[in-house]
Amino acid sequence: MTSHGGDDQAKDVGPADAGRSAQPGWLMRTGGPADAGRREGRGRRRGGQRGEQLMVPRAEFQSYYGRPVLKEPVWKTPDVPGYLFLGGLAGASSAMAASAHLAGNRELSRMAKTAALGAISLSAAALVHDLGRPARFLNMLRVFKVTSPMSVGSWLLAAYGPVAGAAAASAVTGRLPRAGAAATAAAGVLGPAIATYTAALLADTAVPAWHDAHREMPYLFAGSAASAAGGLAMLAVRPAHAGQAVRFAVLGAAVELTAKSLLLRRLGPAAEPYQAGLPGKLMETAEVLTAAGLAGAVLAGRNRAAAAVSGVALLTASALTRFGIFEAGLASARDPKYTVGPQRERLRQRS
């Protein structure tokens, strides 16, 4: 055995060894090319307080020339984040349309059905466009796999698209009201699934920021979808008929804000991709707009202009949230510290 100077370290083998600290020190720095395959000091500190800044970076994590461990998703912007937003808008609009239909609010119901059809049509186009082989999009319906949220989503879309279309067609033309009502009900049931399954779509990956958010993301998406659907109705329907939409939007915006803050709190330091850089800006702007839109929705009353402005704020916020979450995932896949750090921490706690 070759001498290394520090003889006690020669026995320090195994996963439990690196980054021994109370706080996830891996957040403090990013391994660049200069760190290739090199450990940076193995000083041990105990009892460090959470969030304490150390003067000397510890052996937080190592990497191969700072290269990512994961492959960055190849999904395109705006196709996929746009779909997350539009799918949510469509699904929640269908749920709202069904309940407005039940409540006898025809104006709101018709508008929401039309919006759902428009949004889901754009969604389908975005999804096909994002494929590497768009001509083979029908291969999505070749099998059904519950282990693949994309497979489940494809079948959901295949069922939802036609009924959303039928509901809208019947509402606009006034023809076949019974079939229209049945389609409205079906779309109302499938809509919430369309709006929330996309959370599993993102979370069922190795991308740290997405996977680690799998508990809160479905609620965040549900809230964001309701907020968008309500917001669009506040913009497009006269206030006299939009009371239900306002309540739906307010409920959704409140859930969106709550789920987002729960998510960031539970992730703790691992929430950094949601807070830094471009995704951080998107998420922050979205939060401000959601809060403003929520306040506006509550206060606007019968003021059409105020309601419309609030609706636009909520719609924009919902879209920015989806783009922010999407970009946060890309950022967390790009930097190996988000992959290696938490895994190291997990191994340390296990041993």
Place this chain on the structure above:
Amino acid sequence: MSTEPAQRDLGPAEPAAAFDPVAHAGHASHPPRMGFFTDTSVCIGCKACEVACKEWNAVPEDGIELSGMSYDNTVGLGASTWRHVAFIEQIVRPATPGGGGPGPAAGAPAVGGLSTGGLSTGDPATGDASRWLMSSDVCKHCTHAACLDVCPTGALMRTEFGSVVVQPDVCNGCGYCIPACPFGVIDRRKEDGRAWKCTLCYDRLSGGLEPACAKACPTDSIQFGPLDELRERAAQRVGDLQDAGVAGARLYGADPDDGIGGAGAFFLLLDEPEVYGLPPDPVVTTRDLPRMWRHVATAGAALAAGALVAALGRRAGGQV
């Protein structure tokens, strides 16, 4: 793709007690599960594996550039790089506080960069512990393969040999397998639109040959065979190395109880996995999928309920 059992005798079958992903995939009777054991302690960085893989599989050129990363110019696994040789230069400088050079961070012990003994350690006479690690990376052909789980078209499949293979005639380039892989192996080829990765040379296996990379490896760093045998051989080898004082030697991906159920292609490493660009504790993402679906169902039900409650609000006379 044929699911008929191969006629060749490839060795003893796996013990019945272990989870058998091949039978689970529907291959009622099948040859033993085959895999790679890559012993990086004898890798000499010749890249014959990279070349043989490209030649046999007709994988397109993947960029002719100098990366500046030691002798590594393919940089990582990808759609057109199915074997990738990593080069890690661990230069250990004498302890001269305040001395220049790209040594460890200030305040850290100068030899902190190296706690593990390696075979390629420098000159014992001068005390130079510098070493050059080389490792040929490849698709892990996981027991619990996330890429296969999330593939919506069924293009990714488990072969009768236990390997995980993309069927190019089915893949529609949805890209879901790419972020699902905890090792960052599979990728989409831009000009082609489909996902590609190592096939464990399915065509060669079907013809009774070993994969091209293993065939070409001049030092037997890449060993191909029935996974059971490889695991035994690897346990022996890592024990021998540790007995010989190579304290850094460890197996990676050989444990059937790890987060991916054990890799079909596993490694003997001389340092932490992340030094080679490998995740230290990979977990198949679909392990948490049941919980995700439960939360999705709850959130969806809440959304539907919210829509109904919002409609009732007016009759109840309540402002929100």
